[in-house]
Each structure stands twice: as C-alpha cells, then as structure tokens.
Amino acid sequence: MVSKLVQGALAVTLALGGTLVAVGPAEAATTRYKNCTALHQKYKHGVGKAGARDKVRGSTKPVTNFTVSNAVYAKNAHLDRDKDKVACEKR
Structure with missing residues (x-):
C-alpha cells in the first residue's frame, strides 16, 4: 500500500x-529551527551530517558529541555559520 x-x-x-x-x-x-537556542532545546550539542567534523581554530578541541542526522541538518543548514556541516555545535 x-x-x-x-x-x-x-x-x-x-x-x-x-x-x-x-x-x-x-x-x-x-523541524526547521529559527535559531541555535531553539535547536539546542532538542539537540543539546548541535546537529550535523554523517561524516561531518567540527572545524576549530588553535588549540580548541572539536565538538564530537553532536547528533548525526542528514535530514535534520538539511532543514537547519542555515544555522551552520562556518559551513563545516555541523549546525549549532556546542560543548
């Protein structure tokens, strides 16, 4: 059916x-979230595509515990400011 x-x-x-x-x-x-504050209510450490890596500068350690979901990332790619395929990454 x-x-x-x-x-x-x-x-x-x-x-x-x-x-x-x-x-x-x-x-x-x-869901398409308006901003990172709204996204963090459901996805505490952000959301990224499968195989994505957090881009960092200097000695900062990358966030690795973000939620992996191609569908959620696609709806919220506008929140990925550094274009590293991880939206709203947060420790």
Whole structure:
C-alpha cells in the first residue's frame, strides 16, 4: 500500500519529469529551527551530517558529541555559520 504523500510526490515528479526521491517519515517530520537556542532545546550539542567534523581554530578541541542526522541538518543548514556541516555545535 502506498501512502497518499508518496502518491502525490510520484505524480508531481512524473509531471515535472524529475527524479523520484524517497522521503521517510523521519525526514517528513523534521523541524526547521529559527535559531541555535531553539535547536539546542532538542539537540543539546548541535546537529550535523554523517561524516561531518567540527572545524576549530588553535588549540580548541572539536565538538564530537553532536547528533548525526542528514535530514535534520538539511532543514537547519542555515544555522551552520562556518559551513563545516555541523549546525549549532556546542560543548
């Protein structure tokens, strides 16, 4: 059984001649946060893409305990000021 959301996406994709990309329930329910304070309420140390590394200067140690989620990062990439694929990193 195919959900109505997937059926609608398939119809739009076929009509536009694009590529169909599967969207799971976790990706569909992802929240876009207004700022890092709001994001930190759910993701204490920030959120990053799989394989991302926190970019640091000098002797500062990188944050390694951020939540890894490509879907959440994609919705909140606007909060990644240093463009290191980790948004709102915090110790």
